[in-house]
Amino acid sequence: NSDFTYCNEIIKEFENVVRKPVTKPSSVYYTGVDLGTAFIVVAVLDEHFRPIAGEYRYASVVKDGMIVDYLGAIRIVREMKENLEKKLGTELKYAAAALPPGTFDLDSGAIKHVVEGAGFEVTNLLDEPTAANAVLKIKNGAIVDIGGGTTGIAIFKDGEVVHVADEPTGGTHFSLVVSGAYKMPFEEAELYKRDQKNHREILPILQPVIEKVSSIITRHIKDYDVKEIYLVGGTCCLTGIESIIEKRTGLPTRKPQNPMFATPLGIALNC
Ligand code: ATP
Numbered sequence: 597n598s599d600f601t602y603c604n605e606i607i608k609e610f611e612n613v614v615r616k617p618v619t620k621p622s623s624v625y626y627t628g629v630d631l632g633t634a635f636i637v638v639a640v641l642d643e644h645f646r647p648i649a650g651e652y653r654y655a656s657v658v659k660d661g662m663i664v665d666y667l668g669a670i671r672i673v674r675e676m677k678e679n680l681e682k683k684l685g686t687e688l689k690y691a692a693a694a695l696p697p698g699t700f701d702l703d704s705g706a707i708k709h710v711v712e713g714a715g716f717e718v719t720n721l722l723d724e725p726t727a728a729n730a731v732l733k734i735k736n737g738a739i740v741d742i743g744g745g746t747t748g749i750a751i752f753k754d755g756e757v758v759h760v761a762d763e764p765t766g767g768t769h770f771s772l773v774v775s776g777a778y779k780m781p782f783e784e785a786e787l788y789k790r791d792q793k794n795h796r797e798i799l800p801i802l803q804p805v806i807e808k809v810s811s812i813i814t815r816h817i818k819d820y821d822v823k824e825i826y827l828v829g830g831t832c833c834l835t836g837i838e839s840i841i842e843k844r845t846g847l848p849t850r851k852p853q854n855p856m857f858a859t860p861l862g863i864a865l866n867c
Pocket of ligand 1: 630631632633634635636658742743744745746747766767768771786789790791792828829830831832833834835856
């Protein structure tokens with residue numbers, strides 16, 4: 597199963613190109629658009645499937661996996677596309693996008709229209725855990741994607757997805773807990789939570805909500821032979837979250853160095 601070598605390497609390269617894009621021309625560009633509850637991430641890969649540019653923005657255009665601000669979403673993705681095109685000196689024509697597991701019937705049209713509305717031709721729409729697994733490359737186990745609004749779970753057996761679920765608990769709930777505990781406005785609590793310096797202090801406060809996520813995971817994996825849990829999604833940046841989940845589920849639980857970028861990079865790899 598995954599030793600995270602490739603995953604950590606490609607994520608590190610992506611973090612570098614977000615700061616400083618690679619301007620060497622490529623014969624083709626693969627773009628992934630990840631529209632999330634908390635962040636919109638656009639990742640661009642070159643002809644060798646290596647990251648060359650990327651951007652992410654905090655935005656509230658999606659709620660619980662559904663687009664709630666359609667025009668806002670188009671505007672932001674278009675702006676990000678134009679910024680990246682300026683940096684790369686080329687037009688980005690094609691993009692792939694992803695949806696939380698199990699929401700294809702509900703929302704695939706909306707996501708596609710946003711990405712098209714921003715000026716891309718959509719080459720692929722895939723589910724988020726499948727995207728994440730393009731980077732993690734696991735054959736067996738559960739990928740748990742704890743995002744802003746939801747927790748997505750996908751169980752893999754011999755490289756195939758055998759069960760998916762998406763439950764409405766995620767980082768937004770973590771921020772609400774911090775906001776309540778510290779009597780801080782939500783936006784302030786959100787920033788306080790994201791700052792790694794505060795992780796040790798807030799972990800005990802967040803323990804009950806992490807245990808809730810763990811019970812969701814346990815419920816979904818109980819009928820399957822899952823031996824390992826792999827964490828992705830921005831909320832898994834929280835230092836120590838993996839230990840609580842491991843203890844509660846009783847299963848070895850691992851995460852890449854920066855779990856926030858596995859899905860957007862996986863989307864771009866599937867463009
Ligand atoms: P969803 O998948 O639910 O639609 P999303 O795609 O926006 O949401 P991600 O970008 O994977 O989700 O994660 C966003 C969440 O991660 C937010 O709640 C954010 O506060 C949290 N997050 C991001 N960075 C950190 C950090 N350093 N520490 C703790 N939480 C973080």
